[in-house]
Amino acid sequence: MKQLLTSSILFLLLAGCGPRQLEPDAPIACDLCDQWNAPQDPFRVHGNTWYVGTRGLSSILIETNDGLVLIDGGLPQSAALIDANIRELGFDTRDVKAILLSHPHYDHAGGIAALQRLTGASVFTGVAGVATLSSGRLQEDDPQYVAASDAGSFPPVSNVTAVGDGEFVAIGDVSIRAVYTPGHTPGSVTWTWESCALNSCYHVVYADSLTAVSAQGFQFGASGTANELVDSAGVIGDLDCDILLTPHPFFFGMEDKLARLDEGNPFVNNLACILYAEGALGWLEQRLDSERSH
Ligand SMILES: [Zn+2]
Secondary structure (H helix, E strand, C coil), X not given: CHHHHHHHHHHHHHHHHCCCCCCCCCCCCCCCHHHHCCCCCCEEEECCEEECCCCCCCCEEEXXXXXXXXXXXXXXXXXXXXXXXXXXXXXXXXXXXXXXXXXXXXXXXXCHHXXXXXXXXXXXXXXXXXXXXXXXXXXXXXXXXXXXXXXXXXXXXXXXXXXXXXXXXXXXXXXXXXXXXXXXXXXXXXXXXXXXXXXXXXXXXXXXXXXXXCCCCCCHHHHCHHHHXXXXXXXXXXXXXXEEECCCHHHHCHHHHHXXXXXXXXXXXXXXXXXXXXXXXXXXXXXXXXXXXX
């Protein structure tokens, strides 16, 4: 009896005090979540590359000759919309063999557990993102980490495979290269691959976020993270880049480009990565000014 009581108390303690673990389908609430998760019709960006995300959170589908690849999964409540978008294009979601992640924040990684369950796909991200993605909890070195808090938590993902800087995830005839671009998070990865159609081949770059956004008190300047962002902006600006895509579609001008589809392919722009990098350096300068004046 005493032993039973002790184990019951132990169970209650573990259940009550352990970190909250979110179920794959448990929706996440945030100020912008409903706006981000508004439905978006899927569309072809170019050749093997399709947009299957929501209005404010990108999810990119890559078609190979041996299955599909998905990059980013939005919020947990985005997974059903992404699944429906993939099927609307005529693909079978169960053919997704690999899910790649840009960076482990709830608005891009939150839907991955549900999408993994739906597809059985392997999940890949950079070495520094594995602990966050596997636990669903921000690590201390993330600028948005808040001590002793569930802030930023999302459903954890099992069986995450780390991809090194410059290494490839190869599925069928498409190889997708991981390019480390830390700063927004320590584990930020930019992914790049080739898309060919009508005898023209383009370099597609899914450039990770370069925004200096943090929890209160974090200093991009004093922590050295600003230097990482400057280096990462340089890396993205130097990539072979004909088509830029980003985790938030606002940053590649999705709505504006969809409105100009009758003018050829508005997504093709070999200056887009350079302009994105320059924009990021401008925002960072503003952030550092405000850190210096506080
Ligand atoms: Zn983020």
